[in-house]
Amino acid sequence: xxxxxxxxxxxxxxxxxxxxxxxxxxxxxxxxxxxxxxxxxxxxxxxxxxxxxxxxxxxxxxxxxxxxxxxxxxxxxxxxxxxxxxxxxxxxxxxxxxxxxxxxxxxxxxxxxxxxxxxxxxxxxxxxxxxxxxxxxxxxxxx
Amino acid sequence: xxxxxxxxxxxxxxxxxxxxxxxxxxxxxxxxxxxxxxxxxxxxxxxxxxxxxxxxxxxxxxxxxxxxxxxxxxxxxxxxxxxxxxxxxxxxxxxxxxxxxxxxxxxxxxxxxxxxxxxxxxxxxxxxxxxxxxxxxxxxxxxxxxxxxxxxxxx
Numbered sequence: 233x234x235x236x237x238x239x240x241x242x243x244x245x246x247x248x249x250x251x252x253x254x255x256x257x258x259x260x261x262x263x264x265x266x267x268x269x270x271x272x273x274x275x276x277x278x279x280x281x282x283x284x285x286x287x288x289x290x291x292x293x294x295x296x297x298x299x300x301x302x303x304x305x306x307x308x309x310x311x312x313x314x315x316x317x318x319x320x321x322x323x324x325x326x327x328x329x330x331x332x333x334x335x336x337x338x339x340x341x342x343x344x345x346x347x348x349x350x351x352x353x354x355x356x357x358x359x360x361x362x363x364x365x366x367x368x369x370x371x372x373x374x375x
Numbered sequence: 376x377x378x379x380x381x382x383x384x385x386x387x388x389x390x391x392x393x394x395x396x397x398x399x400x401x402x403x404x405x406x407x408x409x410x411x412x413x414x415x416x417x418x419x420x421x422x423x424x425x426x427x428x429x430x431x432x433x434x435x436x437x438x439x440x441x442x443x444x445x446x447x448x449x450x451x452x453x454x455x456x457x458x459x460x461x462x463x464x465x466x467x468x469x470x471x472x473x474x475x476x477x478x479x480x481x482x483x484x485x486x487x488x489x490x491x492x493x494x495x496x497x498x499x500x501x502x503x504x505x506x507x508x509x510x511x512x513x514x515x516x517x518x519x520x521x522x523x524x525x526x527x528x529x530x
Contacts, residue, residue: 245471248461249509252478256505263499281493351496353488360494 263349273348274364275327277306281358289325289363302357304332309344327361328352378429381410382437405477405511411455412473412519420459427451446487453483469520474512481508 277285279299287295295306307330326346329339332354339354348365384406407430414423431451435444457479461472481504488497 240468241470242466242468244464244466245468245474248467248471248475248478252474252505252509255478256502259498259505260502263502278492278494281491351494351499353492353494353496353500355488355491358492360492360496362494362496 272365273325275306276362276364278360278362279358289327294330297357297359299357299359302332302334302354302359304334304339304354304357304359305330306361309346311344327363329354329361332357377410377414378426378433381407381426381430382434384410405480405515406518408454408473408476408480408515409519409522411451412458412469412476412515413522415455415458415462415472416469416523420455423455423459427455442491445491446484449483449487450480451483453486454480468516470513470516473516473519474509477508477512477515478505481505 273289275285275287275289275291276283277295277297279297284297285295289308292308292310294308297304297306306327309324309326309328311324311326324346326344328344329342329352332339334354334356336356339352339357339359342352345352345361345363348363351360351362353360410430411423411427414426428448431444431447434447435441454476458472458476461467461475467475481501485497485501485504489495
């Protein structure tokens with residue numbers, strides 16, 4: 233005779249939920265603090281874990297990448313104000329995947345990324361587009 | 376037989392709004408875990424383990440995608456490990472165990488993504504996935520309790 237578990241919530245369950253949410257918050261915080269907003273952003277494209285392309289975010293060309301049967305088109309994004317009359321410093325620059333023929337289209341759905349540390353991931357194509365900021369990290373400062 | 380049921384559930388849940396309410400990669404209902412939970416509570420961890428292994432292997436085979444195996448396996452095994460541990464503690468109900476399993480499943484899949492892509496980028500998806508896993512875990516537990524109740528009545 234099998235014994236089935238009783239189906240009522242127990243106080244300890246809240247503990248599981250809290251731990252999971254705390255983990256989520258911790259990871260989100262760690263990710264957020266690692267990012268800096270900088271004008272001198274570089275777009276880094278990695279395919280199959282190897283870097284294949286790198287260009288400044290100011291580049292207005294679209295780049296197309298194909299891997300593992302998937303083709304995606306990376307397009308620049310310029311926003312924030314009318315591009316004709318605005319100062320360069322008012323513009324927000326980013327990249328997004330404009331088109332892709334991968335099965336899940338998560339890359340397209342991610343939308344525009346504009347800050348250092350953010351990335352767009354295409355899992356089927358094994359393509360990762362990351363924004364790198366100017367080198368600001370120092371391990372140690374002597375003197 | 377339970378493995379084929381798990382496979383069928385994985386297939387069916389694909390028909391529901393594919394990526395839940397959020398366009399999150401890797402977010403899914405996790406209905407196949409109902410079978411894992413059932414096996415864990417009625418047959419024990421070793422049997423649940425074999426079911427998970429069979430389900431992951433065959434699932435990857437049917438999907439025609441060998442790399443899906445790593446994701447499926449890491450997710451499923453992490454979930455089973457977490458659930459077995461939580462169940463052993465005896466202070467958690469099915470809900471706690473299930474939420475823990477869902478969270479572990481997502482962690483395993485993000486880990487698989489990081490290994491495949493050689494990048495920390497997938498980690499950005501984990502916070503939201505974890506929040507979602509609280510709900511999907513609770514849902515799986517709820518359906519499982521209905522199942523257990525129905526089975527108890529039938530005996």
